[in-house]
Amino acid sequence: MIFETLVTTVGADARVHCAPMGARYAAGEVILMPFKPSATLDNILATGVAVMNLTTDVRVFAGCVTGRRDWPTVPAERIAGRRLVGTLAHVELQLEACDDDAQRPVLHFSRVCERTHAPFPGFNRAQAAVIEGAVLVSRLRMLSAEKIDSEMAYLQIAIDKTAGPAEREAWQWLTEAVAAHRATLDQGRAAA
Structure with a gap:
């Protein structure tokens, strides 16, 4: 099963990058498969961390794919990353392994920190x-x-x-x- 999330990463230039991404949960880990080339993949490989943001504000999903990528963030709690403001929950991720692929590498993460900020009312x-x-x-x-x-x-x-x-x-x-x-x-x- 794939869950639609928003992944925030930080580049070498300290710029935050936000991208919609499907996430899989398997055997206690989180799996992401970003396309090559992508800023998300580059940032994760450079830093080893990412934040998975869970929200019902679908403007962020639509905004990211239409060039509106500047969403407010705050520092993550336990990793050198940033999370979106106004999320219902976030999960701070540490890269554990990368199975390379020509199109979509498989990235395996451990969950370093999980926080719920507001109840999930469901999607309409x-x-x-x-x-x-x-x-x-x-x-x-x-x-x-x-x-x-x-x-x-x-x-x-x-x-x-x-x-x-x-x-x-x-x-x-x-x-x-x-x-x-x-x-x-x-x-x-x-x-x-």
Whole structure:
């Protein structure tokens, strides 16, 4: 089972990088599989640590895949990292092993510190739709236009029926990203 989280890492230049990432829990460890190349992977390999942030603020998921990566952070408690402000919970991770792969290395982490900051009320359908939309936007170059259109149309139903202001804002960012991607493709075809 994969859980959608937000992973914060810190680069050699002390800049915080935030990225949505699926996490797996297995035999007491956390497994992350960032794509190559990525700032997340580079930062983890350089520092050996990361923070997994758990939140229902889906604007952060949508923001990260649409170029809005500057979210407020505070220092982690037991590692040299930073966690997002306003998360429901966070888990501080220490890299234990890396199984290299040409596309997606498998990173094995121990849990150094786990904190709950607020109760989890559950996701509404719009929040789940935004997370799915963010996954689609992160794969615009890999998926067909037809697949993107059909998936986004289906997810729009949940947005229309259950979204609050934060989910509507996040959804707008995602639809703008899809439109911008299409415009870039159209310009490339026109120039060819």
